[in-house]
Amino acid sequence: MRHLEIYRYIQAIVESGSIRKASERFTISPSALNRKLLAFESELGEPLFERLGVGVRLSAAGEMYYRLIIDHLAAIEGANESLSALKGLRIGHCAVAVSPELTQFLGRTTARFRERHPGVSMTFCQTAHDGFSDALLGRSADLALIAQPVFRPGIETVATAISNLVAVTAQDGPPIALGHLAEYDMIFPPEGTGLRELIDVTFRRQNFSQRPAMVCGALLTPQTCPRPSLQFWPAADLPEPARPLARPVVAKLVLARAEGRALPPAAEKLSLWLADALQAL
Known part of the structure; x- marks a missing residue:
């Protein structure tokens, strides 16, 4: 060949x-x-x-x-x-395009997957909520795990779930209302990301406006000075509970693949595993 x-x-x-x-x-x-x-x-x-x-x-x-x-x-x-599987070998490779807001969730979920399939290697590539289709259609990714996705033709949904946004802050306490956000240094996702658009739409609907103290696409360790920080994040991506919001804001999570594409066995197994993890949220 x-x-x-x-x-x-x-x-x-x-x-x-x-x-x-x-x-x-x-x-x-x-x-x-x-x-x-x-x-x-x-x-x-x-x-x-x-x-x-x-x-x-x-x-x-x-x-x-x-x-x-x-x-x-x-x-x-x-x-x-498939031939390797018939020979009793558990090998293969999976490439997953993932939203920055779901990398920890993906990491925890695939760690459990690899306990059963230790021979399967993986590549994770962070992607935008409106750019994952290119990775799937161009075959650089087998699957995509995306928050607030924007779809293009040729992409099919494998599984969906919803996850409430929570407030990640160093201060414990009751649910946080928008009226109390002025007490915090707000950490916003970058403009153009699915999570940022969700936050902006929510603020506009509630006639609330606040400029961010910081902009970052990753989850940061909460700070306490010069003021306590606050960062919105999907609850599904956090290993421990954070403070809920007084008025819930829901993010849509989607596992997707290229329409009609036959996945390699390892990616097909991972697809089923991730779908079960989303449905368990």
């Missing part, structure tokens, strides 16, 4: 957008990789890439052939994993 080599080269070029960057993944020079690509394009009779001033991009013909190439690679990978 020597043709698989050039298929993997092409996949790396598409993912990196550069022949030079793709060559760094393999023990091959950029010039040698370019010669292999040119020879393959000559065999096809069509250029797969448009050479740009910086990097490359798929041509119209390349878009068509690339879909066949990644389908072929996925089929071979699935067959290899």
